[in-house]
Amino acid sequence: MRTTVITAVITASEYEVVTAVSTTANRQPTKLHEFHPGPVDHVRTDARFPGCCGKSGKHADPPPSRSRRRNTAAWQTRRPPIQRLCPVCPPGTITRVGNRREDMEQASWVPSSVDLDRPSAARMYDYYLGGSHNFAVDREAAQSVEQIFPGMAGAARANRSFLRRAVRYLLAQGIDQFLDLGSGIPTVGNVHEIAQQSTANAKVVYVDVEPVAVAHSTALLADNPDATAIQADVRDPDSVLDNDKVRAMLDFTRPIGLLMVAVLHFVPDADNPEKAVARYRAALPRGSYLAISHGSLEGIHADGLGDSERIKAIYRRTDSPLAFRSREEVAAFFTDLDVVPPGVVPLSEWHADSADAYISAYVGVGRKP
Known part of the structure; x- marks a missing residue:
């Protein structure tokens, strides 16, 4: 969520x-x-x-x-x-x-750049989580997905639950500044809410390419001097890392928590996500952490693979087509990092603290030595 x-x-x-x-x-x-x-x-x-x-x-x-x-x-x-x-x-x-x-x-x-005739993956996700910042075209696409996979809303909430657990874990390791890539539309329990409840002056930067997500994030954070949002494409690391707001908010001489939750499965192989993630890893100071959740088809029964193709076909109509990856491919994003226990595992197995709905996804958190 x-x-x-x-x-x-x-x-x-x-x-x-x-x-x-x-x-x-x-x-x-x-x-x-x-x-x-x-x-x-x-x-x-x-x-x-x-x-x-x-x-x-x-x-x-x-x-x-x-x-x-x-x-x-x-x-x-x-x-x-x-x-x-x-x-x-x-x-x-x-x-x-x-x-x-x-x-x-x-x-x-509504920003003039928003195409009201094309669904957005970010706004569909907002719909799954019960948000209200989505349009008719998004709801129609999301409802089509739910007809194929009725548990989509529960899966979205399970993913948000992992985000919450990951942020709390990083806070416990002393991380007090976060870069949230592909943050989506503001919803209940944002990163800054979790972080600043524990650490009053925790810094958070949200990054998304979706104009509606950025517009609402900016409005939500208007009175919060320790959090901001920028519009940028996560596939272009330099546009994020060299952004003035990012550099002003985050201290790159101290450890940072980099969050890539439910974003990389919207980056196709043609856009070379491995290279983009490597650029982000290189920019992180020592002692920083990277948290990832990523959709996968592994573990899905053969009878369900046809449904997955139908869901992928729906997302091909959006600005962010789906690209599911294996556990091995997800683990490769943590190259040169020390993956913390329990490793790269199914989402429900990572520091579970509630009975979340099953979601076919791998997650992990790695520390830069």
Whole structure:
């Protein structure tokens, strides 16, 4: 997809919060209403900001009647104005994720570079984790994957669980600065939340090529001087390592925790991921750590290989096609590093602390001697 989790995921139903401007004389000019607009999927809410992202946990008012809707200025427009209740959510964000393409796609904050007709692996991952920063095209692709593999959401959560365990392990080894490559869209239990709960001044840099991920990371971290986000392609290490924000936030004379969680299986062989990872390893100071999780087809029954090909076909429509690798290929990413026990192992076997869903992936953590 964590401790310091104050974000709840609601998947059963969802309501938009709109500013309803009454046209009836002698009434208050505005009033919040929650109404059920049609087919829905999910929404996130943050306990720090009641009403965050469109739902506070209880309904302030019943759905307005049809006659009341007709007399409400908000209903006389195609897209009602949205009450901004959360400082993280950009103005104009509609967090309901239904079937109409007039939700987040129409929000003014969406970067112009976003192709709304092409699914994004990062936004699909956000959908699996119960996030709301995804578009109709992403949901359609993600739901197609779930029809083939109904456990995809559980697998995504299991992967986030590994991220949490890896960060805590690195903190215990004295690491207090992190470079998170392919960080994705902000969701519950981000690296900076875990790290800064343990070490107040821990530094974190998030890196992603997805504009939506970077936009929301930047908004989330606006008041956090010890964390930042940049837009860069992890396949181009120099664009990351030479970035001014990275150099300003991280001290490359001290050990760094490099996180490549659920990112390398989106780098095809043609892009030479081994060379890119070697460049990152070379840039790390002695005593640094590299944490990797990577999807694999090993361990999947022969009957399931056909389903895997169907899933790969769906991801070929995205900006990040899948490239599954063997345990031996994943272990090669740790060349010249001391892999810590229990080694490169199935995800569920690495310092397990909960009953996570099974995921066909290998993980490992290595230290630079």
